[in-house]
Amino acid sequence: MRITVANAFDTSIKNLQKRNEDVYDAQDRLTAGKRVVKASDDPVAAARAERALASMVRSEANQRALEASRHVMQQAESALGDAGELLQQARELVVQAGNGSYDDTNRATLAEALRGIRKQLLGVANRGDGSGGYVFAGQGTDSPPFVDTAAGVIYRGAGGESSAPSDEPLPLSVDGERAWLGARDPSGSGTVSTFQALDDIVAKLEDGTLSDTQVAAAVKAGLADVDAVMNNVSTVRAAAGEMLNRTDLVESRIADSKLAAKTERSNAEDLDMVQAISDFSNKQSGYDAALKTYSMVQRLSLFQYLSA
Template identity: 25%
Template sequence: MRIATNTIYDQSTNAMNRQQSALLKVGSQISSGKKVNSPSDDPLATSKALAITQSAAVNEQMKTARVSVRNGLGQEESVLNSVSDALISAKTSLIKGSTGTLTDADRSSIATDLQGILDTILGQANAADGSGSYLFAGYKTTTPPFVKDASGNITYVGDNGVAAQQVDSARLMSSSDTGDKIFQSVTGTATMVARAAGGNTGTATFTTPAIDNTSDPSYRQPFSIVFSDNAGVTQYSVNGGPAVNYVAGDKITANGMSLNISGQPAVGDTITVNAGGATDIFASLKSAIDALKSPTSTQAQQAALANTLNSVANELSNNLDNVLTVRASVGTRLNELDVIDTVGQNRSLNYTESVSDLIDLDYNDALSEYSLRQIGLQASQKAFVDVQSMSLFNFLK
């Protein structure tokens, strides 16, 4: 078979071009540090690397979200710490105010201290983050969640929505809690609190309700004690039940609970018992402040003061427990973020390693192949020179 000279030249040139192209490709890989510099180099590896890169980007977004949530929870934890300290100070002031030897001026001074504590808690309840968004307003982050009217009553005007962010692939976490949950509610099993009705005129005082029978079907259900008069004999009824003669100091039992009542109640005087009492921190403190500012020149006024301060002290204990419960929830979420951060870091490392396995260059293999390609190019060039020199004219003499 006859092979044309042009064919020999073309094949030799193509062989050199292939070797040179392969050498340049390896050189490009060495200079970039990547074995895949364009999708055409390895379409499958490129596709896999792109999917992993997208997953890594989502992981970074969730990392940013965790930073945001951690900042919000950190600010909330700081506020709740201050509120806890304020409630403890308020309870101390109530104990001082219950001292029987104090004058009206002394109690007025204590009321001023409590007013300062109330204002402090209100300020903390209306705390905002660095961007000016109110922490405890739900979705209404542009307006203060608590407002005070002309009478000093404080109302929650935020909503019940809780801002939450995706901190992991299967975890949506709230970065704060609503103000009504913290400052105007009591969660869990709250202490039963007895309170005298606002119109009571007698001198009756009462103790904190005690647990008598947890197996009572109506255990911890609210009840009311109403006093009446029957032919000069003071009586009382529980939740509208039959009237019973009242004896000062006797223990009155209902719904698995009991409390001791002393003094002489007036007709129509009412004492209510329920779990947690008033759940509003601001309302409880305001009632204590008003009571301390009121004169105590009569026994009835002294009894009203003692009952109010005792009730408020129990209510603040429940409020403090509630704040600590929310604070514990914040701490749990912060700890969970630490765990998720660790998982996220490991996931990020795995993504980086997977992309590296697909795209990055193994220099040992690349340098070895580079040397091999150099030898191949040199061999093809030598072969071309040898073929080029082959001619019949070299043998004619």
């Protein structure tokens, strides 16, 4: 069979081009540190890597949601701690009001101090969350959730809690209605509002027509109400603290999930550097051999074939 110089030349060119492409491909993999640079390199591995990447992105979104929830729960826990201290001050004032030696003027002074504490409590209840919302807004409101009216403080938020978009339940607010207006009535017949409890005792202390017996009864009832709202605030604060503790566990799970996804992606597409260097060296040697062959073919002529 006779082989023409042109055919040998074309074959050498194609071989050289193929070897050159192989070298560049191996070099690209080394540079990228990836075994799978494009989906066609290994469709199955590329699909595994894509799923792992999606899981990593979801874990990052969950982490952002967790940080937002933790921030709000920290604010809620702090706010409820402040409320507890204010209510303790209010309780001490109510206890003082039961002093049999106090006259109407003394009780009026205590009532004014209680009114000041009530104002501070309203400010705590309407505390912002730092991002344009309110800690105790429930399921959300664009304005302060508690409004002071002639009939007393009312709640204009939406009951319940808003949650962050996450694979785990992560609250972004606290149910303000429950925290501030939902204490169990000492009589067991309903609920008592933090603000109404103070309003009632203030009204009694400012009423100069009450007898000592009536004042004593009012103080007793006022203490029972204040204790009820203090217990309720303490319970809600404890729940916020438990949520903060749970965020630590959730964060650990998110980190584990992200690490697992990262490992899966690495296993699917990352390069074995030792193998890759060896592969690159072999392809470079093949290219060098092809280049030498091409050089030899270039020197061939029809007369050299005829004289062979």
